[in-house]
Amino acid sequence: MLAYIARRIVYVVPIVLSVALVCFMLVHITPGDPLVAVLPADASQELAAQLRAAYGFDRPLPVQFGLWLWKALHGDLGTSIATGRPVLAEVMRAVSNTVTLAIAAAIIGFSFGLLFGLIAGYFRDTWIDKMATGIAIAGVSVPHYWLGMVLVIVFSVQLNWLPAVGAGPGGSGQWAWDWAHIRFLILPAITTSVIPMGIVTRTVRALTGDILSQDFVEALRAKGLRETGVFGHVIKNAAPTALAVMGLQLGYMLGGSILVETVFSWPGSGLLLNSAIFQRDLPLLQGTILVLALFFVLLNLSVDIAQALIDPRIKRA
Amino acid sequence: MSLTASDAAPQTAPAGKARGYWANVGRRLIRDKIAVACGIILLLIVLAAVFAPWLHLADPYQGSMIRRLKPIGTANYPLGSDELGRDMLARLIYGGRLSLFIGVLPVIFAFMIGTSLGLVAGYVGGKVNTAIMRTIDVFYAFPSVLLAIAISGALGAGITNSIVSLTVVFVPQITRVAESVTTSVRNMDFVEAARASGAGAFTIMRVHMLGNVLGPIFVYATGLISVSMILAAGLSFLGLGTKPPEPEWGLMLNTLRTAIYVNPWVAALPGVMIFAVSICFNLLSDSMRSAMDIRN
Numbered sequence: 118m119l120a121y122i123a124r125r126i127v128y129v130v131p132i133v134l135s136v137a138l139v140c141f142m143l144v145h146i147t148p149g150d151p152l153v154a155v156l157p158a159d160a161s162q163e164l165a166a167q168l169r170a171a172y173g174f175d176r177p178l179p180v181q182f183g184l185w186l187w188k189a190l191h192g193d194l195g196t197s198i199a200t201g202r203p204v205l206a207e208v209m210r211a212v213s214n215t216v217t218l219a220i221a222a223a224i225i226g227f228s229f230g231l232l233f234g235l236i237a238g239y240f241r242d243t244w245i246d247k248m249a250t251g252i253a254i255a256g257v258s259v260p261h262y263w264l265g266m267v268l269v270i271v272f273s274v275q276l277n278w279l280p281a282v283g284a285g286p287g288g289s290g291q292w293a294w295d296w297a298h299i300r301f302l303i304l305p306a307i308t309t310s311v312i313p314m315g316i317v318t319r320t321v322r323a324l325t326g327d328i329l330s331q332d333f334v335e336a337l338r339a340k341g342l343r344e345t346g347v348f349g350h351v352i353k354n355a356a357p358t359a360l361a362v363m364g365l366q367l368g369y370m371l372g373g374s375i376l377v378e379t380v381f382s383w384p385g386s387g388l389l390l391n392s393a394i395f396q397r398d399l400p401l402l403q404g405t406i407l408v409l410a411l412f413f414v415l416l417n418l419s420v421d422i423a424q425a426l427i428d429p430r431i432k433r434a
Numbered sequence: 435m436s437l438t439a440s441d442a443a444p445q446t447a448p449a450g451k452a453r454g455y456w457a458n459v460g461r462r463l464i465r466d467k468i469a470v471a472c473g474i475i476l477l478l479i480v481l482a483a484v485f486a487p488w489l490h491l492a493d494p495y496q497g498s499m500i501r502r503l504k505p506i507g508t509a510n511y512p513l514g515s516d517e518l519g520r521d522m523l524a525r526l527i528y529g530g531r532l533s534l535f536i537g538v539l540p541v542i543f544a545f546m547i548g549t550s551l552g553l554v555a556g557y558v559g560g561k562v563n564t565a566i567m568r569t570i571d572v573f574y575a576f577p578s579v580l581l582a583i584a585i586s587g588a589l590g591a592g593i594t595n596s597i598v599s600l601t602v603v604f605v606p607q608i609t610r611v612a613e614s615v616t617t618s619v620r621n622m623d624f625v626e627a628a629r630a631s632g633a634g635a636f637t638i639m640r641v642h643m644l645g646n647v648l649g650p651i652f653v654y655a656t657g658l659i660s661v662s663m664i665l666a667a668g669l670s671f672l673g674l675g676t677k678p679p680e681p682e683w684g685l686m687l688n689t690l691r692t693a694i695y696v697n698p699w700v701a702a703l704p705g706v707m708i709f710a711v712s713i714c715f716n717l718l719s720d721s722m723r724s725a726m727d728i729r730n
Contacts, residue, residue, distance in 0.1 A: 131568075132571065132572065132575050135572040135575070136572065136575045136576070139572065139576075140584075143584055143585075143588040144588070146585075146588050146589060147588045147589065147590070148589070148590060254713060254716055254717060254720070255713065257660070257716065258660055258664075258709065258712040258713035258716045259709055259712070259713075260663075260664045260667060260668065260705055260708045260709060260712065261664075262668060262671055262687070262705075263687060263702065263704075263705025263706075263708060263709065264705075266687070266691065266694065266701070266702060266705065267702055267705070269694060270694050270698040270699075270701070270702060274694055274695055274698055275698070368577055369577045369578070369579065371577070372576070372577030372579065372580035373577045373578070373579030373580055375579065375580075375583055375672065376579070376668050376671065376672065379671075379672060380691075390583060390587070391672065393587070394583070394587035394672075394674070395673065399588075402584075402587060402588065406576075406580060406584045409577070409580055410575055410576050410577075410580065413575065413576065413577055413580075414575050417575075
């Protein structure tokens with residue numbers, strides 16, 4: 118088992134390096150001079166050259182990458198051009214809000230997804246199955262940013278029950294788990310939860326159907342096990358795959374929150390990314406994407422290890 | 435004489451069988467009520483978008499300061515008017531042109547690139563496979579929405595950049611599917627027979643394998659159109675796609691966002707179009723999957 122974990126961790130190193138390379142290259146695929154955001158329009162040639170040297174843009178690309186990576190490894194992702202604050206601090210503060218949103222959405226999406234998936238798979242081809250599958254397909258097909266707008270229209274504009282934007286009363290930056298704050302979390306969390314809900318439903322439904330059609334289930338029933346007992350075996354057999362899918366979905370929610378956060382002005386990493394893009398704040402853009410991608414890689418790693426812990430067959434593959 | 439007969443036999447047999455297979459798939463699809471309904475809805479939306487100039491619609495760019503945000507059902511404005519007093523019906527139909535274009539094109543590009551890469555990786559195997567598949571793994575280290583935003587955001591706003599970024603997002607996914615299908619086909623007897631008869635690698639891939647791997651990849655790609663429509667409109671919604679006053683569903687949703695306090699249901703209409711196209715492609719893809727009896 119330890120050998121498997123070690124092998125998985127070693128395998129992650131080249132991935133992390135390539136991710137860093139992609140993030141580094143992002144700045145260099147941008148059209149125009151990377152200095153354009155800091156350089157005054159009427160700057161002289163000498164000033165431009167000075168600044169280029171100060172930022173290290175005059176060195177060869179591989180050297181620039183090496184220096185950038187070395188700094189990044191020490192937690193220095195540069196300073197934001199727009200605010201002048203360290204990128205890492207800005208990103209981490211925003212990520213904590215995104216994590217709050219993703220966890221709330223995961224609780225909603227995964228519970229409904231597991232529930233609908235198990236029921237649909239168990240009562241396959243009945244009207245219950247058709248209804249659950251219908252909800253699942255709607256969940257994965259809905260443009261979630263539009264769903265967010267519709268929820269705002271119904272619950273904020275028309276019913277006036279819940280706030281439409283923000284993450285706390287009076288635009289306060291500090292999150293707290295009290296009703297005054299949770300009110301702001303409900304609509305964005307529901308909006309974020311529909312895609313994972315749909316995907317978990319579809320996965321669990323397929324898994325349940327497959328497991329129930331296997332011979333060992335027949336044997337369990339033949340030996341007189343009650344249906345609740347059979348159900349326990351279904352859950353046990355579906356768990357590793359379901360867990361992997363849910364881990365991946367959690368990663369998607371953390372990394373892909375920009376649309377929902379834009380709709381609800383939720384002060385997370387997505388909204389930060391949005392402002393970085395439109396203010397051409399390249400260090401911030403680069404840093405945010407790097408941190409989010411690393412989160413995703415680490416999450417995938419932990420899911421793989423957790424999966425191998427539950428199901429010993431996996432580590433042999 | 436006997437030699438030519440045996441030569442012809444393996445060539446005609448798969449072709450005849452293939453025709454029967456596709457006829458069966460077609461028959462199963464036509465019997466599937468959901469598939470037919472989705473096909474008709476998509477066809478109507480596409481035809482309306484293509485033939486929009488001949489449909490006697492209002493000018494989608496012509497605004498009116500005194501007729502802004504009319505509700506659905508107003509005289510001369512069957513679906514109301516937008517924040518600049520432009521006819522919503524005309525803008526929704528014209529909007530289909532750009533929205534479908536930027537939503538479907540990345541999947542078509544990715545289908546062509548990914549199938550080629552996957553076919554080569556799966557057939558050649560060895561170091562080539564490792565090189566292609568490990569490069570693909572790097573893109574899997576990014577959540578797809580984040581990757582699309584990162585590339586689009588770095589390249590800047592614009593239709594071309596949005597299509598490029600989505601193509602980059604979908605190529606790895608299609609390559610993985612193509613590679614796994616190719617690997618499973620490559621050791622089958624008929625490929626072995628073609629190789630024994632002296633066919634070159636390119637001929638084997640093009641003539642003998644492509645037809646056998648294309649079906650599953652195609653079905654997978656159809657399912658991706660749904661995601662692509664949502665993401666393409668999403669990029670426009672963020673301001674990374676097309677520019678106003680161009681009618682495009684994602685951008686319309688964005689510019690109408692402030693109107694939800696005045697006329698909420700008109701503001702929500704462009705999203706209904708994205709939803710309809712996306713769910714129809716998803717259901718159609720599911721139906722094709724079961725008609726072609728593809729598992730996973």
